[in-house]
Amino acid sequence: MAELAKQARDRQFREEALQWLPEITRYALSLTRDEPDADDLVQETFLKAYRSWDSYALGTDCRGWLFTICRNTFVRSRKREERQVACDDPELEALAASAVHASAVQSGHGDLFARFDLSDAITQAIDALPEAFRDVVVLTDVLDQTYESAAATLGVPIGTVRSRLFRGRRLLQEALIAHARDAGLVAMPPDAGTPGTPT
Numbered sequence: 001m002a003e004l005a006k007q008a009r010d011r012q013f014r015e016e017a018l019q020w021l022p023e024i025t026r027y028a029l030s031l032t033r034d035e036p037d038a039d040d041l042v043q044e045t046f047l048k049a050y051r052s053w054d055s056y057a058l059g060t061d062c063r064g065w066l067f068t069i070c071r072n073t074f075v076r077s078r079k080r081e082e083r084q085v086a087c088d089d090p091e092l093e094a095l096a097a098s099a100v101h102a103s104a105v106q107s108g109h110g111d112l113f114a115r116f117d118l119s120d121a122i123t124q125a126i127d128a129l130p131e132a133f134r135d136v137v138v139l140t141d142v143l144d145q146t147y148e149s150a151a152a153t154l155g156v157p158i159g160t161v162r163s164r165l166f167r168g169r170r171l172l173q174e175a176l177i178a179h180a181r182d183a184g185l186v187a188m189p190p191d192a193g194t195p196g197t198p199t
Helices: 002-016 018-032 036-053 060-078 090-106 119-128 131-142 149-155 158-181
Strands: none
Touching: 002 018, 018 060, 018 090, 018 131, 036 060, 119 131, 119 149, 119 158, 131 149, 131 158, 149 158
C-alpha cells in the first residue's frame, strides 16, 4: 500500500513538476550567472520540491511554486545580503521609458531591434542589469510570467514589479541602442558630433 502511494506521488511529481525543468534551469542560470552553480541550484530546487510535494496542491501553478522555491533557495544560499534598490514612482519610470523610446523613434532607431540579431547583446545587457531589475525582466520578459506570478516569486508587490520592469526595460533599450551605435549598425544622431570634439 505504501509502495503504491509512493509510486503515485512520484508519477505526479514527474508529470506536474519535471515539465518545468528547462524554465527553472534558465531562471537559475539568470540568478547565478554560472552554469555549475545553476545546476546545483536546480538540483536543490527540485529536491526541495520533491520533499515538499505533499504541501503542493495538485493542479495549481506548479511553475510559479517552483520559481518561488528556486528564488528562495538562491537567496538563502547567498553569503552576503541582497542589495535593495529603491524604486521610483512607476508613472515617472513609464514616462522615462516612453521618452527613451520616442527619442529612438525620432532618431530613426525605433525599429532597430527588429532589424538586427541582437541576441548576444541582449544577453549581455540583461546580465549587466542591477539584480533587482534583472530578476523582474527575466521572469516577465524571458520566462513570460505574469506580473502577479513574478511578484509572488520575488515576494514583492505588483507595483514594485511594474516599476522595476519599466526601469529594467529602459536600461536595456539604452544599452542596446549604444551597442548598435558602437557596432556601426546605426548612425550617430546628427547633433551628437564626434566624441571628444565640441559640437
